[in-house]
Amino acid sequence: MKVVIVGGVAGGMSAATRLRRLSETAEIIVLERGDHVSFANCGLPYYVGGVIPKRESLLLQTPESLAARFRLDVRVRSEAITLDPESRTVVVRELDSGREYLESFDELVLSTGASAIVPPLPGADRALVLRDVADVDRMSAAVSEVGSAVVVGAGFIGVEMAENLVRRGISTTVVERGPQVLAPLDTEMAAPVAAELREHGIRLELGAELVRIGADTATLADRRVVPADLVIMAIGVRPESALARGAGLDIGSAGGVVVDDRLRTSAPHVYAVGDVVEKTDALSGEPMPVPLANAANRQGRLVADVIAGLPAVDPPASGTAILGVFGLTAAMTGWSEKRLRAAGRRFRALHSHPLAHAGYYPGARGISLKLLVDPDTDEILGAQAVGADGVDKRIDVLATAMAGGITASRLMDLELAYAPQFGSAKDPVNMLGYMADNLRTGVLRTAQWSEVDDAIVAGTCLLDVRSPEEYAEGSIPGAVNIPLDELRDRAAEIPAGPVLVFCRVGQRGNSATRLLTQLGHDAVNLDGGYLTWCAATAAPHP
Amino acid sequence: MKVVIVGGVAGGMSAATRLRRLSETAEIIVLERGDHVSFANCGLPYYVGGVIPKRESLLLQTPESLAARFRLDVRVRSEAITLDPESRTVVVRELDSGREYLESFDELVLSTGASAIVPPLPGADRALVLRDVADVDRMSAAVSEVGSAVVVGAGFIGVEMAENLVRRGISTTVVERGPQVLAPLDTEMAAPVAAELREHGIRLELGAELVRIGADTATLADRRVVPADLVIMAIGVRPESALARGAGLDIGSAGGVVVDDRLRTSAPHVYAVGDVVEKTDALSGEPMPVPLANAANRQGRLVADVIAGLPAVDPPASGTAILGVFGLTAAMTGWSEKRLRAAGRRFRALHSHPLAHAGYYPGARGISLKLLVDPDTDEILGAQAVGADGVDKRIDVLATAMAGGITASRLMDLELAYAPQFGSAKDPVNMLGYMADNLRTGVLRTAQWSEVDDAIVAGTCLLDVRSPEEYAEGSIPGAVNIPLDELRDRAAEIPAGPVLVFCRVGQRGNSATRLLTQLGHDAVNLDGGYLTWCAATAAPHP
Known part of the structure; x- marks a missing residue:
C-alpha cells in the first residue's frame, strides 16, 4: 500500500505516524510545501513574544527524525499542485529546483490546512500573517525593529498576537470590524478580555475598519490614521482547498472539503483531515469549519485507522476553544x-x-x-x-x-x-x-441583563438587595436598596407589581426572589446580578 | 411544618438554607453540639499551618447571620441526646446550663457527621484530633509550643496535617500501619507523594504501629521511640451514629446510617445526610461511607428538596478526592x-x-x-x-x-x-x-510493572528502546538497549521468544512493540514504562 499525505503538520503527521504503527509495510510519502513539518503552530505567537525563547522548541520533528523513527518519506518544499483521483496521481513541484514529477498513490490524505485571509487593501502586501515557520521568522525579524503595530482582527489569534507584541514593548492597536473582541463569545463574556487588553496598554478599535496600509501607518474607514510600523492580519482563515477544488472534490458552503464520518472525500481513495475540511456540528448536524489543532490531530489518527481498515468514526464537533491573555x-x-x-x-x-x-x-x-x-x-x-x-x-x-x-x-x-x-x-x-x-423546576425565575432596559421602561421595581455600602458604590439606575437581611421586615416597602431583584452575582438575589415570591410578589432575579449587567453594559465594575 | 436539623455544618446547614428558600413558612431549628456552625472543615489544617492566617476566615456563618438572612433558629452548644421517631421528639441538652428539654418535629434531618477514631492506646488522652473549631483552637495553641510531632495515619487528612506542621517548623513523623501513604491510591501512584513528604523532611514510618504515647515521645511496635511533643490522630473517621442507634434506626455494616435514595432513614420523617450516612457505591451498588464535604453539601440541599416535596434522587457515589501537599x-x-x-x-x-x-x-x-x-x-x-x-x-x-x-x-x-x-x-x-x-482493539498488548519480575524469571527478553544515554543512567536489571530509531535495522539482534519492550513512559515502547509485532515477534509493551516501574519498585527516578 502506498499512501501519499499532502501537508506535514498536525493532521498529516498524526496520520503518517499512526499509519506506520499500524502498517510496517506501507509506503508513506509526506509532501510538505513549507520548509518544516510537525511544528508547533499554536506556539508561534509566543515565540514572537519571547515566551518561547528558542526557535528549535517550535520544531517538534524533522524529516530525518521521522525517517529514522517511522520510516516516513518526508519531502519538504514539495508542493502537490494537481491531484487526479481518477488515475490516483499527484503532480509534485519541488519548490527549489522547479522540477515537477508525478507521484502515484493507493490512498491519499489531504491535510493542507487553512491560510490566513488577507483582504485586498491598498498596501496589504506589507501585512504579515502567522501560519507557519517562515511567517514566524519574518515576524520575529520585524518585531525587533518596530515601535508600533496594528493587528487586524480581534479573534483568538489576533488577541494572542497583540499580547505578544506588547510583551516585546511594541505599541499595539487592534482593529476589529465587529463590536467586540473574540466574536465567538457573547458580549458580556468578551468584555473582561477587552478590559484586560486595554489595561495592558493595547488600543482597541472596535467597530472599525482598516481601509489603507501606508508606509508606517494604517488608515481606518473614519479616516483616522494609526501608527503601524508593522501590520498583522488575523481576520480569519480559509481552508486551503485549491488542490481539492482542482481535483473536482466536493467543497462545502464554507469553502472546506466535504468529508463523511470516515473522512472520505467525494473521490474514492482520497481523504481529508484538519483545517481544510468541514466537520459536522454537534448541535445542528450542519457542516462547519473547525480550525483547531486538537481536531486536526484527532482526525489525523482517525484517517490512518480508516485507511488501515479499522472501524473508526469521526464524531461531531463542539469546537472547544481557549485563550490566555495576560x-x-x-x-x-x-x-x-x-x-x-x-x-x-x-x-x-x-x-x-x-x-x-x-x-x-x-x-x-x-x-x-x-x-x-x-x-x-x-x-x-x-x-x-x-x-x-x-x-x-x-x-x-x-x-x-x-x-x-x-x-x-x-x-x-x-x-x-x-x-x-x-x-x-x-x-x-x-x-x-x-x-x-x-x-x-420553576423554583426560580430570572431575567437577563438585556431585559433590564425594558423593565425600567415598563416601570418595574428594581430592587438591589446588596449592602448599603455596595449600593453606594454604584447600582443600576433607578434601583432601590433593601439589603437581603432586612427584606423580611421591610417587604411592605415594595410596591405591588413586578419586581426585578438583583445582587452582585445572583446568589443573594436568589434568596430574595424566593422570599418575595413566597410573600406573593411577582419577583424575578437578575441572572448573573450586577456584575453581568456591568460587563454587558460596560459600567465600571465594583 | 417544623423541621429540626441535628448538626449545623456542611450537610445540615445546606439543608436549612435550601429549605428556607423553598419554604418561607417552615419553622427550622438547627441543633449544633459545638460552638460554631457552618465552618470550613476542609480549611482547618491550613489554619494550623498558617496558610489561612485569620481564624474568622474559617467561620462562614454565625447563628446571628443565619437568623437575619434565613430566619433559622440556630442553637449552638445544644446536643440532641435522644431521638424518638415514634413521638417525633428529640431531647436537647444545653451544654452550658445542663438543662434538657423536649423538642418536637414534623421532619428531622440527622447531619451529625463523623468523628475521628482514637485507638485506646496508653497515653492516647494526650492525642489531638482535628474535626471542628474547638479542635483547631487546641491544636493551634499546641503547635506554637512544640518542636516535634507524630501524625498517626497517612491518609488524606494525616498528610495534610503533616504538611502544615512542617510549615510551622515542627519536626514531624508520620506513622502509618499500611505499607504506603494514601491507602485509597495504588502503590505506584502514592509513591511520589511519599517521596515529596520525605523531601520536605517528614519522617515516614510505613508498616509501623504506634503502641504507646509517652510525655514527649511515642513508641512504635518495634520498640523504637519517636520524639512527639504533639500526637495527632488521623487514622480515619467513624459515623457519629450514636443518636441514630439510640433511636433504633437501621445502621449499615460500616457503621453509617442506612438511607434510601431520597435520604430517608428506616424511621418515617427522619432523614440523614453527610458523613453519618452510607452512600451507594456507583460501581458495586453496595453501601459505603463517603466522608467528603461535597457529598455532604449535595445531600443537604437534596434532603431539603425531598422534605419540600420536590422530586429529587440521591445518585450513587464515585468518591472523587484530592490532596495538595507541598x-x-x-x-x-x-x-x-x-x-x-x-x-x-x-x-x-x-x-x-x-x-x-x-x-x-x-x-x-x-x-x-x-x-x-x-x-x-x-x-x-x-x-x-x-x-x-x-x-x-x-x-x-x-x-x-x-x-x-x-x-x-x-x-x-x-x-x-x-x-x-x-x-x-x-x-x-x-x-x-x-x-x-x-x-x-488489540493493536497493542501491554504488561504491568508487577509482571516484570515474572518475566525476568521466565527468561523474557527485556528490551529498553530508550537512548544509550538514558540507558546508562539506569534501567531494569538485565535489559538490553536498542534505541527505537535503530530498531528496524537491528531487529535481528533480538532473540526468538517473548519480548518485553519498555521506554521511559510507554510511547516509544508503543512504536517499538508495534514494529516488532509486525516483524513477527511476540512483543508486549511495559505499561507506563520505566517511570511507572521505578515508582512502583522505588528505584531512583531518571
Whole structure:
C-alpha cells in the first residue's frame, strides 16, 4: 500500500505516524510545501513574544527524525499542485529546483490546512500573517525593529498576537470590524478580555475598519490614521482547498472539503483531515469549519485507522476553544447565545460569578461562567468562562458533560475533586447545575441583563438587595436598596407589581426572589446580578 | 411544618438554607453540639499551618447571620441526646446550663457527621484530633509550643496535617500501619507523594504501629521511640451514629446510617445526610461511607428538596478526592486497582506520564495518570493522577466522563480546551483514550510493572528502546538497549521468544512493540514504562 499525505503538520503527521504503527509495510510519502513539518503552530505567537525563547522548541520533528523513527518519506518544499483521483496521481513541484514529477498513490490524505485571509487593501502586501515557520521568522525579524503595530482582527489569534507584541514593548492597536473582541463569545463574556487588553496598554478599535496600509501607518474607514510600523492580519482563515477544488472534490458552503464520518472525500481513495475540511456540528448536524489543532490531530489518527481498515468514526464537533491573555483566560464550548439567537433556537442562559476555589483559602479569584441550556430538554447547548484561574478546568468539565449527554440540572451531581486549593464543596460547575435545576423546576425565575432596559421602561421595581455600602458604590439606575437581611421586615416597602431583584452575582438575589415570591410578589432575579449587567453594559465594575 | 436539623455544618446547614428558600413558612431549628456552625472543615489544617492566617476566615456563618438572612433558629452548644421517631421528639441538652428539654418535629434531618477514631492506646488522652473549631483552637495553641510531632495515619487528612506542621517548623513523623501513604491510591501512584513528604523532611514510618504515647515521645511496635511533643490522630473517621442507634434506626455494616435514595432513614420523617450516612457505591451498588464535604453539601440541599416535596434522587457515589501537599497534587475517582483486585473484578490498567501542557511552552511539568477500565465493556472504573500541575483538571474530566458513561476509548474524542499554556493538542485525557483504544482493539498488548519480575524469571527478553544515554543512567536489571530509531535495522539482534519492550513512559515502547509485532515477534509493551516501574519498585527516578 502506498499512501501519499499532502501537508506535514498536525493532521498529516498524526496520520503518517499512526499509519506506520499500524502498517510496517506501507509506503508513506509526506509532501510538505513549507520548509518544516510537525511544528508547533499554536506556539508561534509566543515565540514572537519571547515566551518561547528558542526557535528549535517550535520544531517538534524533522524529516530525518521521522525517517529514522517511522520510516516516513518526508519531502519538504514539495508542493502537490494537481491531484487526479481518477488515475490516483499527484503532480509534485519541488519548490527549489522547479522540477515537477508525478507521484502515484493507493490512498491519499489531504491535510493542507487553512491560510490566513488577507483582504485586498491598498498596501496589504506589507501585512504579515502567522501560519507557519517562515511567517514566524519574518515576524520575529520585524518585531525587533518596530515601535508600533496594528493587528487586524480581534479573534483568538489576533488577541494572542497583540499580547505578544506588547510583551516585546511594541505599541499595539487592534482593529476589529465587529463590536467586540473574540466574536465567538457573547458580549458580556468578551468584555473582561477587552478590559484586560486595554489595561495592558493595547488600543482597541472596535467597530472599525482598516481601509489603507501606508508606509508606517494604517488608515481606518473614519479616516483616522494609526501608527503601524508593522501590520498583522488575523481576520480569519480559509481552508486551503485549491488542490481539492482542482481535483473536482466536493467543497462545502464554507469553502472546506466535504468529508463523511470516515473522512472520505467525494473521490474514492482520497481523504481529508484538519483545517481544510468541514466537520459536522454537534448541535445542528450542519457542516462547519473547525480550525483547531486538537481536531486536526484527532482526525489525523482517525484517517490512518480508516485507511488501515479499522472501524473508526469521526464524531461531531463542539469546537472547544481557549485563550490566555495576560492574567486572564477565556474559553468556550458549544454554541453561544448569539449563535443560538441567529439560528432561532430556544435557550435559557445562566450566568454566575463564583470563586475559582474556596474563598477562605488564600488566592481565590473570580470566574464568570455562562451556561446555555435547552429549556425543553435541559440539554447543555454551550458554555463560556472568563477569569484568572480555573477557567480551563470548568470548560473541560462542561465539554465532557456535553459529550456524555449530562443535562444541565445533573451538573449538580458531578463529584468533582474538592480541597480548598482546587475548588469549592459546591464547585462552580455544581452551582450551575443547581441554578439550572431551579429554573427547570420553576423554583426560580430570572431575567437577563438585556431585559433590564425594558423593565425600567415598563416601570418595574428594581430592587438591589446588596449592602448599603455596595449600593453606594454604584447600582443600576433607578434601583432601590433593601439589603437581603432586612427584606423580611421591610417587604411592605415594595410596591405591588413586578419586581426585578438583583445582587452582585445572583446568589443573594436568589434568596430574595424566593422570599418575595413566597410573600406573593411577582419577583424575578437578575441572572448573573450586577456584575453581568456591568460587563454587558460596560459600567465600571465594583 | 417544623423541621429540626441535628448538626449545623456542611450537610445540615445546606439543608436549612435550601429549605428556607423553598419554604418561607417552615419553622427550622438547627441543633449544633459545638460552638460554631457552618465552618470550613476542609480549611482547618491550613489554619494550623498558617496558610489561612485569620481564624474568622474559617467561620462562614454565625447563628446571628443565619437568623437575619434565613430566619433559622440556630442553637449552638445544644446536643440532641435522644431521638424518638415514634413521638417525633428529640431531647436537647444545653451544654452550658445542663438543662434538657423536649423538642418536637414534623421532619428531622440527622447531619451529625463523623468523628475521628482514637485507638485506646496508653497515653492516647494526650492525642489531638482535628474535626471542628474547638479542635483547631487546641491544636493551634499546641503547635506554637512544640518542636516535634507524630501524625498517626497517612491518609488524606494525616498528610495534610503533616504538611502544615512542617510549615510551622515542627519536626514531624508520620506513622502509618499500611505499607504506603494514601491507602485509597495504588502503590505506584502514592509513591511520589511519599517521596515529596520525605523531601520536605517528614519522617515516614510505613508498616509501623504506634503502641504507646509517652510525655514527649511515642513508641512504635518495634520498640523504637519517636520524639512527639504533639500526637495527632488521623487514622480515619467513624459515623457519629450514636443518636441514630439510640433511636433504633437501621445502621449499615460500616457503621453509617442506612438511607434510601431520597435520604430517608428506616424511621418515617427522619432523614440523614453527610458523613453519618452510607452512600451507594456507583460501581458495586453496595453501601459505603463517603466522608467528603461535597457529598455532604449535595445531600443537604437534596434532603431539603425531598422534605419540600420536590422530586429529587440521591445518585450513587464515585468518591472523587484530592490532596495538595507541598508542590504535588494527588487525586482519584472511582475504584483503585487494589480495590478491584480485592473484589475480584476484571480490569485493565493504563499508566501514562504526560506533560500537563505542551512541552514547547515553558513550565510544562509531568503528571502520572492511571486509568482502570473494564476489559469487557470498556467502562471506566477509576482514575488516579499525581503531579505538580493540571491534576485536578484531569481527574474532574475523568469523573465527569464516568458520570456521563463515556467509555475509555471514547476519551480520545473529547474536545478539551487547547492552547499551549493549558494542555496539548492531544490532551493527556485524549491520550488515555488512544491507549485504551489500542488495548481494546488489540493493536497493542501491554504488561504491568508487577509482571516484570515474572518475566525476568521466565527468561523474557527485556528490551529498553530508550537512548544509550538514558540507558546508562539506569534501567531494569538485565535489559538490553536498542534505541527505537535503530530498531528496524537491528531487529535481528533480538532473540526468538517473548519480548518485553519498555521506554521511559510507554510511547516509544508503543512504536517499538508495534514494529516488532509486525516483524513477527511476540512483543508486549511495559505499561507506563520505566517511570511507572521505578515508582512502583522505588528505584531512583531518571
